[in-house]
Amino acid sequence: MSENAYIKLVEGSEQQTVTLDELKEWFSYYKYITSKTGQQVEWNYSSKAFPYEIKETTEQSQDWFYLASGEDRYKHIILGVSKEKIILDDETEKIQSYIQITLPDSSTYGDKGKANEFCKFLAKKLKGELHLFNGRVMYYYPRR
Template sequence: MENAYIKLVTNSNAQHISLDDVKDLFSYYKEITGKTGTQLDWDYDNAAFPYQIKEVNHEKNWFYLKSDHQKYKAIIVGVGQEKIVDETGENTVQSYIQITLPEISTAGDKGKANEFCKFLAKKLEGELHLFNGRVMYFYKRK
């Protein structure tokens, strides 16, 4: 299993995130890619988001994206919080979105997961910790 995280830092435009918020962001992603497809006269929304949201587990704070497409299988999406020490030295709680590639995931899933991570981090102005360990900053830095 591989994991990527979108962490909501002090400069993010949200400090807390719920599963419903993440599902809303995926709906928005499907909507905008669908509009792009309409402009191009191409069924782009199915190519851009070849998944259905399945088995939302609110007690455990996760759901998964399942695909029937040949190139894609599944991506797990969860939300959580962790205790950290912030830049001022104070103990605080930081919210995050976790994107997990289970053993059955394909290279196509990893590519889509990277796209989704960047989209979510950009929309939330968060700190993206990619599958390869690199960090991308999407918030305004001082």
């Protein structure tokens, strides 16, 4: 059965919406900074740190894409953006954006570890509310 993690963009977040193109840019930036770590230690770390490439389906979906790896311990991670309707404490409704990270049935434990790392990176950069695969919640935004 597939597993999901969510990064919800709440009131205290850096931004209130996110697009698929922005998500792809964050992915590229993450790969870049992990490759810099390899340069500092004089080791080709970029191929191991986050061994994924963006793959898009033929249907050109506007709300998701997947990351595929050619390494033997890694397979797939699916990333998407969406919105949900939430009810606030004062009974008013609000539209809230979120990023969904899905591990399909074919994913490995290596994929789960890399997905957790990337989720934490994104949540920290966006100051979001991270709902991990195990159901726990991490708050990266200033709480009152």
